[in-house]
Amino acid sequence: MTSTYSIGVLSQLSAVNIETIRYYEKVDLLPAASRASNGYRQYDDASLERLSFIRRGRELGFTVDEIRELLALAHHPEQPCSNADRMTRAHLDDIEGKIRDLHRMRRVLQQVVDCCGQTAEHCELLRALGPADARSRLAGRG
Structure with a gap:
């Protein structure tokens, strides 16, 4: 069974500020969350993993565009890492x-x-x- 998280819980689990999560959605680093019947965002384990990847990349100083490239590469493991x-x-x-x-x-x-x-x-x-x-x-x- 897949866990779902509110944006607040996702923020706590990933150590990423709520506004930053919204920003990452806006710039398409993080896919838009599904919405519960009450309109609140719902995130899954894949969102948590992706957000953690993004946070670690940002901690290393990579730009949003560089992280976008790294995410694309991570989703195509058969490609060379040059x-x-x-x-x-x-x-x-x-x-x-x-x-x-x-x-x-x-x-x-x-x-x-x-x-x-x-x-x-x-x-x-x-x-x-x-x-x-x-x-x-x-x-x-x-």
Whole structure:
């Protein structure tokens, strides 16, 4: 026997917000739910599995369109997974770039974090945010 779930129960079981579930239906990531006689949405186990797949994909940072592609691939297991590999490599490259950017930001913030200046005129963060030529002039002031 197949279980049916209200949107609230589906939300709890899948750890996906109710509004997000409605959005996924609207953009056709999640098939529209059947309706009970009272008009409430009714979801089945397949909806729960699909929603969990979508949530895990979103947690890994895949876009809605990428998840749509992955869902299509998941429903055709006989197809090669080269598109999933390509997508994963591109996504991993993007994440590596973001990690490099975060490390760079961290280094800069570590340099200005404990500013000894008493006024905004001597604030290290404000100097770091200013134009490059102003930063070099300010650096010479000490």
